[in-house]
Amino acid sequence: MIKKVFDALCLAVREEFELPVYTDRVVQNLQSPCFLVRLKENSTERFFGKKFIMKNRFCITLLDDSRKEHEYLTQTVERLCGVVKLLDYGGGKVHGSGIKCELNENRLELYVNYDLFVYRYEEEGEDTGLMQEYELEMDI
Numbered sequence: 001m002i003k004k005v006f007d008a009l010c011l012a013v014r015e016e017f018e019l020p021v022y023t024d025r026v027v028q029n030l031q032s033p034c035f036l037v038r039l040k041e042n043s044t045e046r047f048f049g050k051k052f053i054m055k056n057r058f059c060i061t062l063l064d065d066s067r068k069e070h071e072y073l074t075q076t077v078e079r080l081c082g083v084v085k086l087l088d089y090g091g092g093k094v095h096g097s098g099i100k101c102e103l104n105e106n107r108l109e110l111y112v113n114y115d116l117f118v119y120r121y122e123e124e125g126e127d128t129g130l131m132q133e134y135e136l137e138m139d140i
Contacts, residue, residue, distance in 0.1 A: 001091065002042065002056055005114050008089035009058060010037050016083045017076075033064035040111070047117065054116045057098070060084070062108040073108055077101050084112045 006023075013035050014021045020034040041057040062076060084096040098113040 001116065001118060002039070002054070004089045004091055005056065005087065005094060005116070006037070006039060006058075008087050009060075009084070009114075012083050012087060013037065013060060013080070016079060030063070032066070033062065036061040036063060044118075050119050050121060052118050052120055054118050056114045056116070058112050058114065060110045060112070064107070070103075073103055076108060077103075077110065080108075080110050084110070087114065 010021045010023060013019075017035065020031045022030070022034060022036045023038070038059050038061075039056060040059045042055070044052050044054045047053045060080065062073075062080075081099055081101075084099060087094050087096060094114050094116060096112040096114060098111070100111045102109045102111075
């Protein structure tokens with residue numbers, strides 16, 4: 001499921017800006033300007049019963065060798081925020097939350113969270129950590 005969200009995010013950024021989008025750090029032959037999309041953090045916690053919440057934090061980096069004016073970067077941030085707010089990932093739509101942006105000289109980094117609920121079914125005999133039923137007999 002996270003792969004679908006990751007691919008949808010890359011596609012949405014590529015369609016909006018018409019720039020190359022990389023998913024791994026490329027040392028050589030990097031086209032500039034371009035975007036680099038990475039999954040920074042991922043965690044899964046039990047929410048209730050078989051329902052889990054999967055928290056995913058992505059980082060979208062704009063790499064641009066030419067020194068752009070601050071106005072260009074702020075316009076790019078606005079457009080990027082519009083792209084990440086609501087993402088159609090093929091299994092539905094997911095809202096981006098916790099959007100945070102950092103501007104450094106010729107690099108822009110935008111962080112966004114996509115939190116998803118998932119169901120997990122344990123295999124037969126697997127310890128679920130839930131209470132079991134016991135029968136107690138007492139003589140008085």
